[in-house]
Amino acid sequence: MYPSRFRYEAPRSIDEAIALLQEGGGEAKVLAGGQSLIPLLKLRFAAPELLVDINNIPGLDYHRVDPDGTMRIGALCRHADLERSSILGTRSPTMAAAAPLIADPIVRNRGTLVGSLCHADPQGDWASVVTALGGSVIAQGPNGSRAIAMADFVTGPFENTLEPDEIAVEAVIPPAQGTRAGGYLKLERRVGDFATVGVAVALETSGGTVRRAGIALTGVGGSTIAAAAAAGALAGKALTAETIEQAADLAAQAANPRTDHRGSAEYKRHMVRTFVVRLLSRDLEPAERAA
Ligand SMILES: Cc1cc2nc3c(=O)[nH]c(=O)nc-3n(C[C@H](O)[C@H](O)[C@H](O)COP(=O)(O)OP(=O)(O)OC[C@H]3O[C@@H](n4cnc5c(N)ncnc54)[C@H](O)[C@@H]3O)c2cc1C
Numbered sequence: 001m002y003p004s005r006f007r008y009e010a011p012r013s014i015d016e017a018i019a020l021l022q023e024g025g026g027e028a029k030v031l032a033g034g035q036s037l038i039p040l041l042k043l044r045f046a047a048p049e050l051l052v053d054i055n056n057i058p059g060l061d062y063h064r065v066d067p068d069g070t071m072r073i074g075a076l077c078r079h080a081d082l083e084r085s086s087i088l089g090t091r092s093p094t095m096a097a098a099a100p101l102i103a104d105p106i107v108r109n110r111g112t113l114v115g116s117l118c119h120a121d122p123q124g125d126w127a128s129v130v131t132a133l134g135g136s137v138i139a140q141g142p143n144g145s146r147a148i149a150m151a152d153f154v155t156g157p158f159e160n161t162l163e164p165d166e167i168a169v170e171a172v173i174p175p176a177q178g179t180r181a182g183g184y185l186k187l188e189r190r191v192g193d194f195a196t197v198g199v200a201v202a203l204e205t206s207g208g209t210v211r212r213a214g215i216a217l218t219g220v221g222g223s224t225i226a227a228a229a230a231a232g233a234l235a236g237k238a239l240t241a242e243t244i245e246q247a248a249d250l251a252a253q254a255a256n257p258r259t260d261h262r263g264s265a266e267y268k269r270h271m272v273r274t275f276v277v278r279l280l281s282r283d284l285e286p287a288e289r290a291a
Contacts, residue, residue, distance in 0.1 A: 069175025
């Protein structure tokens with residue numbers, strides 16, 4: 001199907017893009033990688049009057065770590081940039097694990113992390129990763145910019161808290177309190193598919209103690225789920241077989257899956273538990289693991 005008619009603009013600055021969104025008065029949409037928006041237009045699930053293509057705005061394609069350890073991912077940083085990144089491996093193992101699991105190489109070449117957060121698909125992998133890492137989105141509008149914690153950014157399936165005249169200019173991951181550990185595991189029916197179940201775990205440890213933990217779930221609810229009680233069961237404690245089992249049980253309880261063509265609710269909940277145990281057990285001392 002062809003999309004409905006729309007006006008297309010490709011501004012060269014953020015201010016110009018914001019002015020266009022204001023002009024659009026709620027009938028305008030930002031176009032980033034287009035990997036979610038273009039299919040929606042073609043299916044006529046979305047019919048904006050104005051598309052504001054941000055791809056010609058210079059200086060948004062970065063991902064970097066500031067001297068204080070804050071990581072910043074610009075609105076035009078593609079999934080593939082993160083997949084090939086030399087800074088994620090040690091700085092953010094959770095992001096490094098997720099990047100190659102997003103869709104397929106064609107989608108990864110164009111799609112953006114920030115676009116994925118804005119799209120707020122319950123099966124979007126980055127929303128879980130950024131939630132587990134305690135990240136936020138920086139929104140810029142006519143009255144300046146504001147930070148929105150990822151946990152507050154997504155308000156429901158395919159809904160976020162951005163105002164119609166705001167652009168998400170970057171995602172921000174705060175500095176770690178200690179050493180970062182964790183990962184992302186995704187159950188998919190075939191390579192390149194959306195998640196049947198995804199689990200993001202982000203730990204910050206020092207002296208054998210978990211200083212901060214984040215656990216978030218993909219594809220097992222109406223939107224990304226922050227498994228706060230599960231993460232809370234780890235904070236301030238050492239990783240032991242017991243604390244891991246407890247966190248895994250609480251994460252499975254936080255999941256709210258539905259039975260569908262990808263599997264039964266019971267199976268998906270079981271996979272959440274299995275993935276949490278698997279991810280956390282990687283960071284156990286060998287002696288603990290054998291116990
Ligand atoms: C075949 C296929 C398989 C896929 N598989 C996966 C998968 O396994 N896992 C996964 O997580 N995703 C998957 N995706 C989605 C993909 O990751 C998209 O790239 C991503 O969801 C959206 O990023 P985008 O840059 O392409 O955004 P776009 O498609 O350009 O935009 C998506 C939405 O976000 C808004 N938006 C985008 N950027 C901004 C911004 N800076 N400020 C304000 N609003 C903005 C747009 O207005 C639109 O509403 C898949 C897509 C396809 C086509």
